[in-house]
Each structure stands twice: as structure tokens, then as C-alpha cells.
Amino acid sequence: MRELSFDAVVIGGGAAGMAAALELEARGHAVAIVEREERLGGILAQCVHNGFGLIEFDEELTGPEFAERFEEKVGARPIKVLCGCTVLSLEAEGQDKVVSCVSSAEGVIALRSRAVVLAMGCRERNRGNIRIPGSRPAGVYTAGLAQRLVNVEGYVPGKDVVIIGSGDIGLIMARRMSWIGCKVHAVVEILPYPSGLTRNIVQCLRDFGIPLYLSHLTTEIYGRDRVEGVEVAPIENGALMTAKAFRIPCDTVLLSVGLVPENELSRTAGVTINPMTSGPWADSSLMTSVSGVFACGNVLHVHDLVDFVVEESRRAGAFAAAWLAGARPGREVRVKAGSNVRYVAPARVEAGRDNKLYLRTMIVKNDALLEVKLDGKVLLSSKKNHVQPSEMITLKLGKAELAGAAELPDASIEISIL
Secondary structure, eight states: OEEEEOSEEEEOOSHHHHHHHHHHHHTTOOEEEEESSSSTTGGGGGOOSEEEOTTTTSSOEEHHHHHHHHHHHHHTTTOEEEESEEEEEEEEETTEEEEEEEETTTEEEEEEESEEEEOOOEEEOOHHHHTOOBOOOBTEEEHHHHHHIIIIIOOOOOSEEEEESOOHHHHHHHHHHHHTTOEEEEEEOSSSSOSSOHHHIIIIIGGGTOOEETTEEEEEEEOSSBOOEEEEEEEETTEEOGGGOEEEEOSEEEEOOOEEEOOHHHHHTTOOBOTTTSSBOOOTTSBOSSTTEEEOGGGTSOOSOHHHHHHHHHHHHHHHHHHHTTOOOOSEEEEEEOTTEEEEESSEEETTSOEEEEEEESSOEEEEEEEEEETTEEEEEEEEEEEOTTSOEEEEEOTTTTGGGGGOTTOEEEEEEO
16 A cells, blocks of 8 residues: 655545645645545535625635635645545554545555544435435435536436425525426425524525425325425424325425534544534544544534634644644633533633634524623623524633633533523
8 A cells, every 4th residue: 555644634625624734734734635526625516606705705706616716725835635535544553643545546545644634524414314204206315415416417306396404505405496497395394493594594485485384394205206295294382283284296305404524434533523513522722532633614513604614624724733843732621502502612622822612502582692601600791683503603712711710620611592
């Protein structure tokens, strides 16, 4: 097996991987990016809609345009890029990490480095995850697969569409399918509120007159060879009202029922997984439970904006570079989710510096209060005009707020939405 050596290897060539690699290289380290697709960009290549880059570039771009900006930066730097290359394993050998991978161009190769950055992104939950009864006819797709078929491959998966789940990809595909002449009959959501961003509800559903059924469950998919329809029943006061079930004829069902960090490689490498995010547990420097292995972007926790992915990944690259130079985190304080907060990432902050945290609420509320407590004492609080589970909340905790934590050996921070 041919072996190549680098200071750091980044697994995944999407926005997260490219941002982390650029930061590592800018700080003087030899870096390689491993990407299983034939080109860099990740999922952005199939996201032809606009709305990307408003924070990162202060302008509105499509997914491919956003990715191209970073591809050009990577191409201008001495970063080794291995596309069409599948990672088989990640193992520790003494102080080194060995990434074994295979590609048609390179054959089987081993990449040896001191640091690894995980940036594999996320994957869609499918029909098996939500267990919808019925047969297994053709015409059932995840929304992301349908997006690839339409935007990249040039195929129309069906003409009469029902979308199950109101995640952002499903909402965007409701508009996209309408644009190509299909009829989107409904978006069906089990929760009493949409799972996607408010702007997508407006631009992708209301502007096209597509019905959104909140608090409704898809109870069956009909059809033998091809989808013929779905049965939908309302949920009232927590009870499924089967007597009020109705059928929507269609030939295509798109599933937009959530994203999950892509962490099979992380698990086999011995990385501890956070059960609340399904991504790696990470400390204040975004390092996982395996020394020298860092994680960022959607593989760590699912973001709502690629701009936040890039921001977090740059910090991961900077932390990895500092670790390679011998730096180690100082006094760390555990962070936990309080009332109405689903998770906080990362799981620790460093008391001696400024920290950036990401969290998701479990409630929809106007005029909410974000409260941060250190061992029961309020560190800071701030008003939020509106919070909802689909929108990420960012929070900065500076060393000034954390000054007292250094003197508390078992201190913990709790973040709540009230």
C-alpha cells in the first residue's frame, strides 16, 4: 500500500472540509482533503437555489457558486486534493493517525498524519427511520435524492407529488418540482409547527399555493408497482384521529424527515457520539474523544446555514493547527442544555478565552429569554424576538463572563430558553 504523509488530513470536501483545510494550510501545515465524489463542493453542487453566502460573502449565491468560491481558494493553495476517493478506515498508530482509502486513480493508499478533521456532512433519514406502513412501490425518494435527480442528473422523478416532512430540503423541492411542471399536492408535517426556515415556508409553499398540513401523520403509502397515493390523518390533542383520515392521490412521495450526521467512520474510529446530536462529542477546541481528531460542520451537528458551517470549520482548522503546534486547552467548563434547549455544541468551553456556541431550542416562542447560568448563578441573559427548532441560535461566551469558572473545580454552565 502506498503511503503519503501530511500534517493533517481532512475527510470530506464540502464547505466544512475546504474551510478547515484552508485554515490549516494558512497556518503553515501540509494538508490533504479526501472527497468521495468526483469534485469538491459536497451537497452544494445540487443546491441550485439561491440564499447562500449572505453572511460569508455579503451577497446571495447559489450552492454551486458558493462552493466554487472555496474551490478556487483551495486550488490556489498547495493543498493535496483526492477526489473520487473513499475512506475505508481511520486508525491510530502511536502518535499518528492513518486514513486508509481507495480510488480508481490512486488505488489503495494510506494517508498518515498527526491530526485529522472529520467533515463528512450529514445524510437524510429515510422511510425505514419513520416506519410508514404500506408496500414498497417505486416513486418513494428522499428529498435530497430527488434534488440530485432533477438538478444534476436531469431526471424528473414524478408528476404528482406529496412531500412528507417540512424540512428545508423538502420545502425547496416543493418549489423546484413546481418550477419543472409537476403538481405538488401537499406537504405533510407531524409536528404542530414547520421544521424548516420561515423564509422557505413563505417562498416555497405560500408563493406557490401548496397546502401545508401541520399536526398530520402519513399513515400509509398506497401502490404496488408505483405509488398511487398516501393516507393522511390529523393529530388532535395528541391523539391520531383515524376517523378523519383522507387520501391524497399521487405518483411520487418525497421524504424530508430530518438529517443525521454521517458518523459511521467516527464510530469505527472509536469516537464518542453525543446522543442528542448524533455527532461526535467535542471539547472547547472541537476535538473529539480521540486525541488529534477534530470535527466540524454537519458531521458534528446539523446546521441550518452553510455560512455557520464555514465559520465553525475555520475554527476547527485553527484549533487543529494550534494542537499541531503544541497548544492544549486550558481550564474547561462543561456545558449542558437546560429548559427548552435540545442541545448545545460544543460540550465544553475554555474559561481563558472567548467561545462560540451553537444551540437549538425545542419550542416555538416570541419574546423568548436566553439565560446562561454558571452553577445556578446567571452569567448573562438576552431577549430573542422569536425562536423555533429549525433555526440555530449562536452564542458567544467571553473570558470575562467565564472568569469566575476558573475558581470552581466542578463548575458547569446551563443554557435555557424561557
